Amino acid sequence: MKPADKKAYDKDYALAKKTGKPFFPYAIFKDTIVAGLTIVGIIVLAIVVKVEVGEPVNAATTDFVPRPEWYFYFAFELLKIFANQDVLTPVIMATFMVPNILIILLVVWPFIDRGPERRIWKRPFAMGMIVLVTGFLCYTTYLGAKTPAGVSSQGLPVSGLDEAGTAGMQVFMDNGCGSCHMVAGVGAPGPGPDLTNFGSKGWDEAKQIAWLKAPNPPMPSYASLPPADLEALATFVNGLGTKYK
Amino acid sequence: MTTKDIGPKNPVQKSADATIDYVDERSGVKTGTRWFLFRNIPEGTSWYQTLGFTAMVVFGMQAITGIILAMYYVPDTRGGAYESIQRITEEVTWGWLVRGMHKWGASVMIIVVFLHMARVFIWGAYKYPRELTWVTGAFLLLLTMFMGLTGYLLVWDQKAYWATVVAVNIFASAPIVGPYIGDILRAGPEFGPATLSRFYSIHMLVIPGAIATFIGLHLYFIVRLGISEPPWSKRRLRIERDEEDARREAARERAKALPGAVTYPATWPVKAEEGVR
Numbered sequence: 001m002k003p004a005d006k007k008a009y010d011k012d013y014a015l016a017k018k019t020g021k022p023f024f025p026y027a028i029f030k031d032t033i034v035a036g037l038t039i040v041g042i043i044v045l046a047i048v049v050k051v052e053v054g055e056p057v058n059a060a061t062t063d064f065v066p067r068p069e070w071y072f073y074f075a076f077e078l079l080k081i082f083a084n085q086d087v088l089t090p091v092i093m094a095t096f097m098v099p100n101i102l103i104i105l106l107v108v109w110p111f112i113d114r115g116p117e118r119r120i121w122k123r124p125f126a127m128g129m130i131v132l133v134t135g136f137l138c139y140t141t142y143l144g145a146k147t148p149a150g151v152s153s154q155g156l157p158v159s160g161l162d163e164a165g166t167a168g169m170q171v172f173m174d175n176g177c178g179s180c181h182m183v184a185g186v187g188a189p190g191p192g193p194d195l196t197n198f199g200s201k202g203w204d205e206a207k208q209i210a211w212l213k214a215p216n217p218p219m220p221s222y223a224s225l226p227p228a229d230l231e232a233l234a235t236f237v238n239g240l241g242t243k244y245k
Numbered sequence: 246m247t248t249k250d251i252g253p254k255n256p257v258q259k260s261a262d263a264t265i266d267y268v269d270e271r272s273g274v275k276t277g278t279r280w281f282l283f284r285n286i287p288e289g290t291s292w293y294q295t296l297g298f299t300a301m302v303v304f305g306m307q308a309i310t311g312i313i314l315a316m317y318y319v320p321d322t323r324g325g326a327y328e329s330i331q332r333i334t335e336e337v338t339w340g341w342l343v344r345g346m347h348k349w350g351a352s353v354m355i356i357v358v359f360l361h362m363a364r365v366f367i368w369g370a371y372k373y374p375r376e377l378t379w380v381t382g383a384f385l386l387l388l389t390m391f392m393g394l395t396g397y398l399l400v401w402d403q404k405a406y407w408a409t410v411v412a413v414n415i416f417a418s419a420p421i422v423g424p425y426i427g428d429i430l431r432a433g434p435e436f437g438p439a440t441l442s443r444f445y446s447i448h449m450l451v452i453p454g455a456i457a458t459f460i461g462l463h464l465y466f467i468v469r470l471g472i473s474e475p476p477w478s479k480r481r482l483r484i485e486r487d488e489e490d491a492r493r494e495a496a497r498e499r500a501k502a503l504p505g506a507v508t509y510p511a512t513w514p515v516k517a518e519e520g521v522r
């Protein structure tokens with residue numbers, strides 16, 4: 001805003017205040033009603049939808065579903081969007097670049113949009129932005145809510161399993177790998193990449209085990225699995241799409 | 246201020262008045278409160294402007310229910326955390342309600358804060374002179390989300406544990422500083438007992454302190470600058486209409502002053518202006 005615009009605003013606002021009404025009781029009245037209803041709503045929700053106690057933590061072997069609270073679903077979906085792309089170093093994009101750009105934009109927004117205009121219909125760009133961002137957040141939250149909470153332990157639709165492969169598949173399912181990775185259409189479509197054709201990468205067992213023990217974030221480490229399980233898991237994953245289709 | 250003996254006869258009332266005067270003389274609370282409550286706000290102040298206050302009240306409720314939960318919660322991974330949550334939910338009198346309110350309160354607070362921010366954004370209420378009010382608000386949004394993140398782990402069940410492992414890994418994936426942030430959050434290279442204590446103290450001391458501080462700053466700005474007027478307030482619309490009328494009137498006058506312009510409809514000032522050229 002130019003100095004003249006600032007002065008005009010100050011003058012106009014002073015006038016609005018002079019011809020206004022006192023904070024108490026006018027604003028306090030509305031505030032109290034809305035806040036009161038909100039608290040009542042929270043109490044009703046707490047009574048109707050009771051909190052639960054989940055399964056106790058078992059850090060070693062798990063059938064886990066790394067699902068965050070609903071208000072972080074959008075971040076998980078962001079991970080999924082980038083997980084299956086080999087460009088732009090996906091993890092950095094999804095977990096670092098994009099969120100930080102959004103956060104910086106949020107904080108400095110008033111220093112970007114500095115025009116004096118306040119009328120809604122005269123600010124199409126700002127309105128477009130908020131519709132876009134809100135739409136994106138709602139849509140990704142919806143996607144996150146839709147993702148099945150667990151992955152069935154019925155087995156994966158892969159054939160050609162030998163003894164090692166079967167054991168590996170069992171480890172794969174017991175440890176909830178499927179809640180981040182998809183294999184032949186089964187499992188969650190992210191945040192991890194689809195592993196259906198992983199075998200075509202030609203990793204050897206040592207490389208796979210090293211990865212499982214110390215993967216790139218956000219994948220958790222599986223260093224706590226017994227060595228035999230790790231070996232079976234490595235064999236299974238390295239054979240996906242080649243030996244086991 | 247001296248109390249003259251013309252006030253109420255009731256000695257209780259009299260001594261209460263005297264006490265208030267005594268405190269006000271030294272602290273200015275009475276004057277301050279009066280100034281705060283009876284300052285003017287614009288005429289058209291609307292229901293949309295109740296969301297910030299609502300966020301504050303929900304935060305207060307979270308603080309109270311949180312304090313009650315802290316009386317029973319044991320931040321110990323080796324048989325304590327999970328069991329104490331179980332006890333709160335199943336045994337403690339009203340425990341399920343307090344925990345339920347705290348959990349739902351978190352979701353509601355996120356929604357209310359987001360709606361409040363949307364209101365501010367749509368109204369352009371972040372513009373001069375309220376830029377810094379927005380900046381403090383943006384930090385409040387981030388802090389509120391961090392509350393959710395750190396609180397989630399405390400129940401120490403499978404879902405919470407693994408979601409938090411992934412979340413911390415996300416922080417740790419940042420270039421350069423990431424590994425350090427990861428170590429700080431985890432209290433070491435591994436997830437374990439120390440991690441839970443750390444999250445507990447961040448969740449109930451560090452972030453609430455920061456939120457309270459930022460709410461204080463936020464309120465200071467709001468009271469100092471005054472709450473903005475709805476862009477469609479009656480007063481604004483009247484001014485805009487008057488301005489528009491004046492503009493048309495001026496154009497009409499200009500058109501009239503020139504020869505030949507009278508043949509153009511006076512209600513189309515733009516056309517009239519073009520016509521005389």
Ligand code: HEM
Pocket residue numbers: 293294295296297298299300301304358361362365370371375378379380381382383384385386389460463467471472473474
């Ligand atoms: C814990 C979160 C928050 C609390 C407790 C809070 C509290 C308040 C209160 C009580 C007001 C007075 C007017 C109203 O109620 O609308 C207000 C105004 C304001 N808030 Fe917040 N707020 C929070 C978050 C935010 C966020 C996330 C933003 C934006 C990024 C923000 C930006 C503003 C601005 C710019 C105003 C001045 C608006 C005006 O004068 O019309 N606040 N806030």
